Amino acid sequence: EDQVTQSPEALRLQEGESSSLNCSYTVSGLRGLFWYRQDPGKGPEFLFTLYSAGEEKEKERLKATLTKKESFLHITAPKPEDSATYLCAVQGVGASSYKLIFGSGTRLLVRP
Amino acid sequence: GAGVSQTPSNKVTEKGKYVELRCDPISGHTALYWYRQSLGQGPEFLIYFQGTGAADDSGLPNDRFFAVRPEGSVSTLKIQRTERGDSAVYLCASSLRGENTGELFFGEGSRLTVL
8 A cells, every 4th residue: 555654743943954854655656756835724835746766856945855765855944934834745656646645744843 | 827716715514414615726727636634634635537527536435425527627525414524624636637747736725624
């Protein structure tokens, strides 16, 4: 069964304190791994797609990396506006390739 | 441009009542999805439409849940005989195509509370 586990559940950082969020996954054939950001009371907002081990994507202070078993979302010198829940999701190959399997997310709080 | 629109944003109902939740996707998006998100959890897949037809409804919890998309645009999620366990945020998303894309555009959700 496809599964996604995210850690930590919650993370508090001081502004400027870099850190990483982890997403471990098991899937029978990975088509893609996705990172989303979700603000309170809002729907998830797409950030990145990663397709193969070794791939990296960057956007402002965020960088996502992928191995065969996990993905990391690195946050460099975060600002308070980076506070949100970060969701990881995987998509498998095959008949259900449209379906995303989400983790429970990491709630990030960045204090000024 | 307009994003995915969901109404109502909040719905409070009593156990046993019937509820309809509406989703208006981004214009031109042929794929439409419903997900359900409970507090502290990630979204869980409910149903996927490609055009007018439900290509996969395997995520619907039971036969009290039903969804339609009669003209290939707006979709309605219908819940009969609501139960307290149905309380959650119901998220709608759309994309240009269904297969081979994980870049979904989500609405803000409809928060359902069953008393």
